[in-house]
Amino acid sequence: MDMTPRAREAIEEAEVVVGYNTYITLVESLLEGKQVIGTAMMQEIDRCRMAVEAAAEGANTVVVSSGDSGVYGMAGLVLELVLERPKEERPTFGGIIAGVSAVNAAASVLGAPLMHDFAVISLSDLLTPWERIKRRAEMAAMGDFVIALYNPKSKKRVQHIEEIQQILLNHKGPKTPVGIVTGASRENESKIITTLDSFTKEDINMFSLVIIGNSETYVKEGYMITPRGYANKEAEA
Numbered sequence: 001m002d003m004t005p006r007a008r009e010a011i012e013e014a015e016v017v018v019g020y021n022t023y024i025t026l027v028e029s030l031l032e033g034k035q036v037i038g039t040a041m042m043q044e045i046d047r048c049r050m051a052v053e054a055a056a057e058g059a060n061t062v063v064v065s066s067g068d069s070g071v072y073g074m075a076g077l078v079l080e081l082v083l084e085r086p087k088e089e090r091p092t093f094g095g096i097i098a099g100v101s102a103v104n105a106a107a108s109v110l111g112a113p114l115m116h117d118f119a120v121i122s123l124s125d126l127l128t129p130w131e132r133i134k135r136r137a138e139m140a141a142m143g144d145f146v147i148a149l150y151n152p153k154s155k156k157r158v159q160h161i162e163e164i165q166q167i168l169l170n171h172k173g174p175k176t177p178v179g180i181v182t183g184a185s186r187e188n189e190s191k192i193i194t195t196l197d198s199f200t201k202e203d204i205n206m207f208s209l210v211i212i213g214n215s216e217t218y219v220k221e222g223y224m225i226t227p228r229g230y231a232n233k234e235a236e237a
Contacts, residue, residue, distance in 0.1 A: 002099075002185040004098070004100065008030065010094075011030045012030055013060060014034060014062040015034060015059045015061065016034065017030075017031055017034050017037070017064060018037040019064035019065070020044075020065075021038040021039065021040060023064050023065065024036060024064065037051065042126075048081055051078060052082055055091035055092070056091040058091075068099040071101045071102075072122060103118075105181075105184035106148070106179070106209040107179075109179075109181045109184055110211060110223070110224040111179075111224040111225050113177075114148075114211070116146060116229075117146070117214075118146035118147065121137055122149075122151045123149055123161060124151035137164050141167065144171075147168070148211050149212070152204050152205075153204045153206070154205070154206050168212060169196060172215070174195065174197035175195045175197065176213050177193060177212075178194050178195060180193075180199065180202055181209050182204075182205065193219055193222070
């Protein structure tokens with residue numbers, strides 16, 4: 001729904017479209033007459049290699065990621081694979097097209113929770129050691145950042161988010177506002193605004209994004225707001 005015009009144009013002009021099967025389905029209306037390479041979850045390297053090969057053979061090729069390709073997307077992997085090839089064998093690299101990241105999409109549903117400094121942390125430990133993830137969460141909480149959690153909970157990772165909750169409660173008040181947006185910018189979009197001490201009781205899955213406020217974040221009339229400090233500036237004038 002929030003695809004940028006530049007991203008849509010790139011897909012429309014492409015001869016080959018590559019992506020995770022779920023994301024390919026989201027752009028199905030743009031794929032008529034194109035070669036489509038779709039793979040399942042956990043096959044990121046395979047599909048990016050196929051994309052680079054297709055481009056090296058001269059086809060106008062795009063790799064589709066949900067949200068922003070440069071934020072937990074495929075941009076880095078594609079670029080690494082392109083640069084690994086000898087210069088004379090590299091396809092022409094058309095660049096990375098920035099999209100609307102899930103954190104921005106979710107924030108817009110909740111109100112304005114990212115108006116001040118914030119940290120983005122993925123709770124998936126498939127590629128990052130869990131101890132490192134916990135340490136990053138604690139450092140962000142100590143710094144009073146607004147914290148956005150990607151990949152907050154899966155069928156296999158049911159306890160991780162509760163561990164993070166306990167870490168954050170060591171540094172943030174129990175009534176700190178927490179927003180949960182599931183399916184941001186999709187047809188089944190939903191939101192919940194709750195508090196740090198109870199948010200893990202809500203329905204959270206891999207399509208959810210969790211935004212935890214800082215010490216000044218508040219909720220008013222159903223909107224989650226993190227002040228930037230403009231009121232203080234006005235008072236000092």
